[in-house]
Amino acid sequence: MLAFISLLTLLPSVLSAPIFGLKIGSDGPSSKEAATALTLGDVESTLSRPAKFARVAYCSTKSITTWTCGGPCKALPNVTFLQSGGDEGRIPLYFIAHDKSDKSLVVAHQGTSSKNILSILNDAKFALADLNVTRFPDTAGKGIKVHSGFQQTFERTADGLLAGVKKALADTGVKKVSVTGHSLGAAIATMTGAFIKKNIDPSVEVTVTGFGLPRGGNKEWADFLDNDVGVTFVSNQNDPVATVPPRFLGYQHSSGEVHIKDNSQKNFVACPGQDNENCATGNSLLSVNVSNHKGPYFDDISFGHSACPDGATVVKDDD
Template sequence: MFAFQVLWFSLLPSALSAPIFGLGSSSEATGAPTAVSLATANATLLRPAQFSRAAYCSSASLTTWSCGLPCETLSGVTFLQSGGDQGLIPLYFIAHDAVDQSLVVAHEGTDPDNILSILNDAELLLEDIDTTRFPQAAGKGIKVHSGFQETFERTADGLLAGVKAGLASTGVNKVVVTGHSLGAALATMTGAMIKGAVDPSVNVVVTTFGLPRGGNQAWANFLDSNVGVTFVTNQNDPVPTVPPLLLGFAHSSGEVHIVDSSQTNLVACPGHDNEHCATGNSLFHVSIANHLGPYFDDITFGGAVCS
């Protein structure tokens, strides 16, 4: 998270003349957002948020499903696998969710107390997507955030093997992939990889929180047509507006924006980088606290929520 703050200040001189961070791209959408009811949010977003919150807890506590509040609020869960070291290799875990009849893959977000984790966010270059893991992306001009891709690749093979084994052992036909912050960026890549590697009958759902931009417009289009991502942005959180549009990055569609601190005023934002939602946040009203939460139902992210 601190790496994003460094980026703000490095871009500040050029950004002061602009009303929003994303100014200068023709890809910004202008369509009016539509209201999302709290009932819909609770039905579709709450459980992925709870799993994303649990991903900040230690692997040992997840193995026994004894991570405190994040685990206590999720009944019907059987832990299957974890990976990463909560540093250079962020933690992920795979679980069977008997309530939703799904397999869940949850990625840990950036830990501001661990410098190795922060360094994963610091690279801002766009590089060609690895078509060995995303063969369906070949020839589409797709470029992704180099740091996110390198981090993703450190656990991709073991994670995919675990998902395939979990689908076989549980018999479910749905995979939910989720994460917050850096974990959200990794979740979009994981979801795309899984979608291309499992039987087409398997429903792959990607729901993330505090998602930074992860690639170019071709990557955003690819996510729209091949996966479909729902990503929740919270008020004046700056993280969803980096890396900036002026460096060639773009969001996919699927943004749900929390408008104010009531936690009940949510809107669906049409198109890519809708100027009425996170992309339109003012330079002078940034809130790092909004990145952590609360989102809705008092969901706050970070290791402090673990026992």
């Protein structure tokens, strides 16, 4: 699969012949602004808690429902489980929880293994499809296109998830919703965050934080996220998932990238603009490292089912 990704990325960007029904053209715009250093304190204060919730999402529904998923759950005390959905398979797990320490609701989406996410990104559903404007009415006519497979996965649980968030907001009285996920979970989290924000009281703050986020749509989608949602996402060193699907297929990252430069878990930079060439977008194909997708990212946080203890995991995979 990595060989397939490399082949696609090495194709001349000026080709115009369709591949799998897609029109190949030139790369989208990329930022060349200098990245700025972030301290570990900066990262921990804003990203550590979402990362811990995204890690929990890899555990089994049963262990999350009872908040007995071992170390991942113990790292998040004062949390009350509220709702879950999905089947831990074709329909990835999500859960909603009340984070009493942060006075917020958390929506966390389960990711998938490094091997499987690369397959998903390059199967027949990686074609760009029109964003469903019945869910996002104010985007009609804006030319927004998103990853077909991601949109289909998002829509399988979108309505029940939104109903759960609305009920939880009314029951708890909190004024903040944090949406998070890793890998496929991060891609779905961007759509969920946008959907929630468009359908709840605008006085409620909605934040979206992703880890190991693949590109999820075209330039218009990236602009929509920048202007209407605001996404922060963390790319880890030479993780190939952060650079696929490739830009010459019409895909574009939104702004908000934080890039981890080495395995010290201390060297972080903020990357201005979309697809900043000084961060993940500038990675060499000769240096891809699939293990970077799993982690660790910081605070020894890695993602995958292996982070959960025996009895608290879903079906084992290559993580």
